[in-house]
Amino acid sequence: MNKQPKYRQVADALRREIDNGTFPPGSRLPSESELQTRFGASRNTVRNGLSLLVSEGLITSSQGLGYEVRSHEVFELNASRFENLNFPQNGDAYNTDVTNAGRRPHQTFRVEMTSAPEDIAKRLKVEPGSKAVLRFCHRYVDDVPWSTQATYYPAWLVEQSPRLAEPGDIEEGTTRYLAARGIEQIGYFDEIAARMPTPEEARLLEIGAGVPVLLWTRTGYSADRPIRCTVTTFRGDLNRMNYEIGDLSARENEGQ
Amino acid sequence: MNKQPKYRQVADALRREIDNGTFPPGSRLPSESELQTRFGASRNTVRNGLSLLVSEGLITSSQGLGYEVRSHEVFELNASRFENLNFPQNGDAYNTDVTNAGRRPHQTFRVEMTSAPEDIAKRLKVEPGSKAVLRFCHRYVDDVPWSTQATYYPAWLVEQSPRLAEPGDIEEGTTRYLAARGIEQIGYFDEIAARMPTPEEARLLEIGAGVPVLLWTRTGYSADRPIRCTVTTFRGDLNRMNYEIGDLSARENEGQ
DNA sequence: TAGTGGTCTAGACCACCTC
DNA sequence: AGGTGGTCTAGACCACTAC
The missing domain is CATH 1.10.10.10 (Winged helix-like DNA-binding domain superfamily/Winged helix DNA-binding domain)
Incomplete structure (x- = not known):
């Protein structure tokens, strides 16, 4: 029994x-x-x-x-292709990707001077609690909250590149702005984790019970040191991340 | 109020x-x-x-x-480094990684002849429902259920490489076995998603409520076509996936 | 045996949506 | 107004763990 x-x-x-x-x-x-x-x-x-x-x-x-x-439609996010190292573009191609999918992107944006949280400081290799610029983005697709993105720049970089601390978008994209000032991102380290949302995340992303969040942490490096750390929080039910590794010419024919 | x-x-x-x-x-x-x-x-x-x-x-x-x-300790899993294209090794370095972390790996293993589920068939570019070999692995770390891994090989590949269908491990690793028979994986397509576990997954991974699973789907390609599809299911609370992209020589100094 | 959480019931009132 | 889920109570019995 x-x-x-x-x-x-x-x-x-x-x-x-x-x-x-x-x-x-x-x-x-x-x-x-x-x-x-x-x-x-x-x-x-x-x-x-x-x-x-x-x-x-x-x-x-x-x-x-x-x-x-619940109905499930997922949005594919190619993490290895966009933000191509040879062709830096604004942020992470969110606008392009969403528009290409026939959806309407929308975002709110703010810039803050804060002290780096412990985990961020570790990734940026600066002292915990030291000053950093936070550029924060709250993104929507067709008016549905989709993701939040927080990018931290260390203080030493902001001194060299003061426009990072200015409110409002950087027209040509932060990556290009930095490149023009001699700071080139030549590598990334990505970390992906999943967990249940905090009440704060549940509020921002309008997530109900039973929906986990995907946490994507990308640390960008110049030849010498880390220059930024971006933490993106996705609704787990609406997003899937992709990575392309090696030679995938055999994949081109059809959509997977 | x-x-x-x-x-x-x-x-x-x-x-x-x-x-x-x-x-x-x-x-x-x-x-x-x-x-x-x-x-x-x-x-x-x-x-x-x-x-x-x-x-x-x-x-x-x-x-x-x-x-x-609950206490949180997470296990890092480098998805871009292991299974290096120039240095194929058995599966996904699980044994090595776990042992290096000072933990004790343990796994059960079985081989089945099945028909490919729809989503797998799509990724392998074969007819839905067509025959496939499933090599299934249930992994533990220190006797805690950690992940399940299901790799599907299409029927045409199994005809050329019959040992895929044999029960039991392939000593030198399936990747090497295939390479020795002229089937070389030169690229991967990874997809990562998060969701709440099905009752079946909750049972296998001994997950309680409030713990999402990370779903990692890796499709391996030869120069001509997809040759395998591996679906790994992790406990979201115990694992984090990493990808290294580009030049990360500036990261080497300390552990992140 | 005593204390813990797990299951289940019956009934009450409230807040929201549709008509 | 009537139906839906949201909140809350009081009490019962069971199953597991500790001692």
Whole structure:
């Protein structure tokens, strides 16, 4: 005998029906009271089962409306191709990529003078707590919050390149601006991690329960030392990162 | 007035105390009944708040023991360096990496003849449902389930390289075995995604609520066509992926 | 045996959405 | 107004862990 608790039976039954198409993406699940009678369970037990599916990222709930099966469309982000070393462009080609996908990009932007958080300082090889310029970007696609991007520049670099600390965009792109001043990024170190969002991240990205964030930390190096560190936070349900390594001429024919 | 529901107040208060070190990683939270009196709330309300923290990945619970603050140690996985194109080695250097970190690797292994799932078939550029060899690996570090790895080889390749379908390890490594038979991988396409685990993944990786998985899909190409597709599923709380791009000689000095 | 969390019930009131 | 989910309570019994 391997009896599952009732709320799991509820979750399992519904999950199966979502998987096999009984409830396709975008459709609505039966209401809690309908599920009570169907499973012969109390309301709390039904809710317990439903909340399991919510935390698995399978469904969402909204007051007054009901439970809806989540639909998944993902946005591909090529991390190795854009920001090409021989052809530096503004930031990370977000505008180009989004527009190419037929979507409408939109972003808010701000520049701050802060002290570098410990993990950033370590990557930039500066003293923890030392001054840094933070250029922060909050990005939307078709008005849906998509990602936040925080780039830190160490103080010594800002002294040489004062426009980094000025508010507002740098027209030609920060990479080109730096290159023109003799600071060339010749390598990157990328780190990718996943975790559940902090309440702050959940707020900025309008993430509900059951959706992890992808954390992408890119540290850019000149020939001598690290010159910037960019931390990008994505909604995990809407994004996928790609890397191309080596010779991929055999991949060109069709879209994968 | 911006009153939060009581269970959120419980969660926020405890989260703050976890963040500021009142409850350090590995320590135990007060029991539910203690929290009831502290917050003047019913047991279900307290449980509701605690389950929020569980689904954020901050704490775990076990019957009879209580709630414990999760501790985070992450394992770095260099995706661009290992499986070096000029120096192919067995699989993805998992054994080497883990041993170097002073940990004890352990894995179970099986080989299956299956039909390629749709997404795999697309990446291998074969008909959906066509035959493929699946080499499946379940990996542990110090007896903690760490990742699962499924590599699919298309039928046409297996005909040329029959040992792929044989159970058991290929001593010299599949990459070398293939290279010796004239099939050389000259490029990779990596895709990285994050999501909540399916019940099956949660079982294999012994993941509790609040821990996402990292999905790493690597498609290997010869000069002509894709020759394999490897899907690795990691515990998101224990792993971080790295990519090195361009010239990183300035990084060598210290550990990042 | 005592204390912990896990499951389940029954009922109440509130907030939001649609009509 | 009527239906939906959101919050909260009080109490019951079970399962696991410690001693």
